[in-house]
Amino acid sequence: MRKIGIIGTGNMGRVIGLALAHKGYEVFFGARDVSKAQFASQFNNSSKFGTNQQAAEFGDIIYYSPRDIHPKEVLEDLSVLDGKIVIESGNWNISDELDAEKISVSKTEILQQQLPNSKVVKAFNTVLQEIFEHSIKDLKSYHIACFMASDFSDAKAEVSVLASDLGFTPIDCGETKQAILLEQAGSLMRILIRIKNNPWLSFSLTQLPEIKDLQLGGRMASNLHGKTDFLKNN
Numbered sequence: 001m002r003k004i005g006i007i008g009t010g011n012m013g014r015v016i017g018l019a020l021a022h023k024g025y026e027v028f029f030g031a032r033d034v035s036k037a038q039f040a041s042q043f044n045n046s047s048k049f050g051t052n053q054q055a056a057e058f059g060d061i062i063y064y065s066p067r068d069i070h071p072k073e074v075l076e077d078l079s080v081l082d083g084k085i086v087i088e089s090g091n092w093n094i095s096d097e098l099d100a101e102k103i104s105v106s107k108t109e110i111l112q113q114q115l116p117n118s119k120v121v122k123a124f125n126t127v128l129q130e131i132f133e134h135s136i137k138d139l140k141s142y143h144i145a146c147f148m149a150s151d152f153s154d155a156k157a158e159v160s161v162l163a164s165d166l167g168f169t170p171i172d173c174g175e176t177k178q179a180i181l182l183e184q185a186g187s188l189m190r191i192l193i194r195i196k197n198n199p200w201l202s203f204s205l206t207q208l209p210e211i212k213d214l215q216l217g218g219r220m221a222s223n224l225h226g227k228t229d230f231l232k233n234n
């Protein structure tokens with residue numbers, strides 16, 4: 001099993017790290033205030049804790065929590081992340097009036113630029129920390145989506161394994177440029193939990209059985225789609 005380094009043991013770092021540790025992964029919780037990493041490790045005796053730099057050195061796969069903070073401000077030596085998979089789940093703020101921040105460049109693209117030698121994967125950003133409290137068996141039955149975007153297919157494949165091991169349904173949404181859409185989905189999720197005043201919500205993607213004998217005329221050619229029809233061979 002791949003080793004997991006948590007950079008920034010806040011809410012998401014703690015629950016993802018603990019969920020993986022409970023599943024048998026070797027997990028190292030890192031924090032700038034080591035007592036926060038120690039607090040997380042108390043929930044799983046086999047996990048380790050220390051500084052963010054130590055977590056970055058330990059992990060083959062890194063979970064990076066400090067949103068909008070350049071890794072060079074978090075780590076003394078960035079080269080320890082070279083070649084490693086770096087998962088980030090960054091979302092945007094929602095105002096009291098429920099206005100989502102406008103996104104022109106995704107947090108994933110920025111982190112990938114800051115870590116050009118790492119394989120950054122957007123994942124888990126539409127999964128609220130509370131959801132990790134459910135058992136893996138229950139999570140599987142809910143088919144909760146873990147949307148992913150990255151330019152690195154091998155990295156997405158590895159993160160898919162992690163997501164599946166935790167009970168989620170990994171959904172490859174394409175390259176890093178699609179992360180902006182996942183961040184918009186993250187904003188929608190944050191708005192929904194505010195409207196419903198309920199954090200126990202998640203997105204899932206339902207694949208229905210195909211109906212061969214169409215009764216409603218089927219999909220006709222359309223002039224509205226521009227040059228590219230959204231279904232191939234349509």
Ligand SMILES: NC(=O)c1ccc[n+]([C@@H]2O[C@H](COP(=O)([O-])OP(=O)(O)OC[C@H]3O[C@@H](n4cnc5c(N)ncnc54)[C@H](OP(=O)(O)O)[C@@H]3O)[C@@H](O)[C@H]2O)c1
Pocket residue numbers: 007008009010011012013031032033036065066067069073074089090091092124125126127128129130
């Ligand atoms: N919470 C959720 O349900 C949820 C769900 C989906 C996605 N997300 C996303 O996940 C990311 C983490 O969210 P979170 O809820 O875990 O936030 P959080 O609890 O505030 O944790 C943020 C972490 O980043 C660290 N950090 C902040 N500034 C830092 C700096 N200058 N140097 C080093 N470390 C720094 C914090 O360390 P200190 O504790 O020392 O400040 C903390 O460990 C965010 O991008 C958020 O949008 C969260």
